[in-house]
Amino acid sequence: MSNRTVELELATPGVDAAGNAVRVPLGVEPELAGEHMLVNLGPQHPATHGVLRLVVELDGETVVRVIPHLGYLHSGFEKLGEYRHYNQIIPLTDRTDYLSPMANNVGFALAAEKLMGIAITPRCTVLRLIACEMSRIISHMVWLGTTSIDLGAFTPFLWAFQERERIYNLQEMWTGARLTTSVTRLGGMMADVPDGFVEGLRHFTRTFPRTLSEIDRVLTRNAVWVGRTQGVGALTAAEAINYSLSGPMLRASGVSYDVRKDKPYLDYETYEFDVVVGEHGDVYDRYLVRLEECHQANRILAQALERLPAGPVNVADPRVILPPKSRAMNDMEAMIYHFKQVMEGVKAPVGEAYVGIENPKGELGNYLVSDGTAKPVRWRIRPPSFINLSALPKMAEGHLLSDLIAINASVDIVMGEVDR
C-alpha cells in the first residue's frame, strides 16, 4: 500500500466537495502501511494529572501525534478578577495552582503591591519566603507521589503525602485552612505565625531529609525507574527556551535560569542555595532536579527560620491594612478606614505591573492593569504549567504510549493553573 500524504489548508471545514476528508500532512511518514489508531486519553483518566485530554494517534504502540485538549477546568478566573477587589482576588489565587497555594498568594500580593507602590515589612518578607518554600516542598511531594504511581511505584505516594500532612498541619496552624490558605493580604499577611509554628517548621526541616533519602533510595537507582525515565522526552536547551518553558522543565534541559537568582524578590539574593540544573532534559533529569530542589527548599527554610525578625507583619498604612477589630469598633477614624476598605476596596493608581515568581512549576507571573479603580482592568496569570504543557507534543512524538504517560507526569501540570 502506498503512503498517504495529504494537504490541509486552515479555515476549511476539513471536508472537500466530494465529501472526503482533507488531511493534515503527517510529520512522520508511517513505516508500516497499516492504519493508525486514534485513542482518546481523558479527560477523566487516572494518569493525566487532572482533567487533561490527550488525543493520541498511535502506530501500534508508537505515538505519532498527540494533540492535547485543555479547558476542561476553565473557571473564568481572569474574568472574575475584574469584578473583585484586590484583597478579594487572594482567595481566587489559592484555587489556580492548588498544590502550592501559598506561593500563588505571595505572587499575586507582590504584583499588587508593586502596582500600588507598597513596601512590606522585614518580618513579612521572611514569612512570605517561608510560605513560598513550604509550597515548593508540598508541590514537589505531590509531583513525586503521583509520578511514582503513574510509573508503577505506589509506596512513595504514601510517604510523600505523609510529609504533606505535616506541612498541612503547619499551614492549618497559621491560616486555618489546609489547602486554600489565602495567607497574604495587600501590605502584609492575614495573620502572624502563631506560637509553635517556628518550632514545628524547624522540626520539619530537620526530619524531612530522611524521607527524601528514603524516596531517593527507592527510586533513583531503581532499574525500572531508570529504564522508564532515562532518555524519555528529552528537550535541548535551545528548544526549552524557544518553547518558553520555565522552572524545573527549563533547568533540567541545562538552562540555568531561576527567577529567584536572576530576578530576585523577597530578598532571595541574601540566602544561600543552589540552582539545580540538569543535563539531558529527559524525565529522569527532571526527577533529579525536583528531588534536589526539595533539599534546597529545606535549606532555605532553615536559614529563613534563623533570621525571622521580630516586628509587625503588616505595614502601618491604615488605607491598605484593616485596623484591628477592637479599634474599628471603638475609634471613629479606624471605623471609617475599615468601612472604606471593605465597601470600596483599596484603589490602585493607574498603571500596570508584572511580577514573576519561581513557583514550583515554573515562573508564575501576575500581570495587573489598573485604571485607578479598586478592581483591576485586567488580571493576567502567566501560567507556567500551561506553557510547559505546550511542549508535550514535541516531547512525546516518536515515543511509546507508556512513555507518553511518563512525559506527561514529568511536566508537572496542575490543571487549575493550565485552564484557569
Place this chain on the structure above:
Amino acid sequence: MKRVLETKEVSGSPNWLTTRFEELIKWVLQVTRVDKAVNWSRANSLWPMPFGTACCAIEFMATAASRFDFARFGMERQAFSPRQADVLICAGRLPFKLAPVIRRIYDQMPQPKWVISMGACASTGGIFDNYAMVQGIDTIVPVDVYVPGCPPRPEGLLYGVLLLHKKIKGESLLDPALRQEQPLDERGLRLPPETIDEISEPFGNSVHQFRSA
C-alpha cells in the same frame, strides 16, 4: 399473619390478588431481612469513582492516603473505570466543557450507583458564578450527598461517606424508583429549564460581585 392479610382485602377489586401477594412478599422480606443484608453489603463496600477535577481532588487524595484512609470505610479500591464503580464522587469544580463528560461517566455506571458532590463548587458552583461554571452538578446528575467545604476537610468527606452509608441502609429493594436509570429528556436536560435557572440564581444580596468597577 392473619391480621396482615386482612388489612387490605378488597374482594372484587381487580388488584386484590397482587396486593395480597405483595403484602406476603413484604412480610417475608421483613422477616428474613434480605434488605438489611443487601444494604449492609452495599454500604460497606462502596467503590468510589473519583471524578476529581480541582482542589477537592487533592483533599480526596489526602483522604485516600495513610492519615485519613477511607479504605477503612470500605472504599478500598478507587475504581477509575465507571463500569466498576458504585459511587461517583465529584471532587472539584465542573465547567460546562466537562459537563457532558460527567454525564457520560454517570450513565456508564451500572446500578446501584450513588453520587457524592464534594465541595462547594460541585454542589452549587461555589465562588465561580460565571460563564464557565456549572452551578452545581445536580443540574446534570442526581446527587445523594452534598459535602460542603472549600475544600471539605478529609473528616468532612468521611462524614459525607458515612451519611451515604446511612442513606443506603435506609433503602429498600422493593422500591423500583431507587434503581431506575434517570436519563436526560429529549431536550438534553435532567431538570426543567425553569428549575435549573432557579437553582442557579446567585444567592445573597451582594450586587458588588457582579459590578466591574
Place this chain on the structure above:
Amino acid sequence: MNASVDALRATFSTAIGRAVESCGDTIVYVAVDRLRDVLSWLRDTPGQQYDYLVDVTAVEYRDRERPLEVVYQLRSLERRVDLRVKVELDPRGDLTVDSVVPLWRGANWLEREVYDMFGVTFRGHPDLRRILMWETYAEGYPLRKDFPLRGRFSRAEQVRQALTANPEAHYSMEELSIADGFAELPEDMKERLRRGERGKLPHSE
C-alpha cells in the same frame, strides 16, 4: 527606561510609538504592521537577544475609547532584562495581528488563548482554534468587556448547550481526518460534517 527603546527608535523610527515606564517596567508601543519585524529584530540582534517570550496576552479597557492592546512580554535571559511590547487594535474593528509562532514556539498556545478569550486573529498561526472553551462555543469571547460575567445565555441554555453537543464537536477537524478516523465515522456524523453542521445542537431554535 530600557535601553532597547532607543535602539528600536534608531532602527525602526516611525514604527515605534510611545514608550512609557510603569512601576519600573518599560513598555513600548509598536505599529501593528511592523510587529513581526520589530520582534524578530529584538530576538536576533546581538545586544538585544530577547530570546525568551514570557507571555502573550491582551488587555481591553473599560473606557471604550481606548484601544485593545495585545501585549508581548519579552525577556533576555542572558542580559536579565525585560521588555513589554504592545500593539494597539481598534476594539470595534478588525482584530488581526501577525503571529509570532515562527519566532517563539511558546507563543502557539498563548496566541490561541488570546484568540479564544478576545477574538484576536493571528495571521500565520499554524492551528488557530479555541483552546479553553470548546470549539463550537457560541456565546462569544469571554474576556471582552461587553461579555457579561455570567455569560449571555441563561443557565438552562448553557447546560443544554454543554450536554447536547454532537460527538464530533469534541474533536477538531484535524483529529477526525487523521488515522482513518473519518472513513470509520458513523454515517450520520459524516453527513453532519459534510453539511458543515458540526456545532449545530438538536432542538435549537
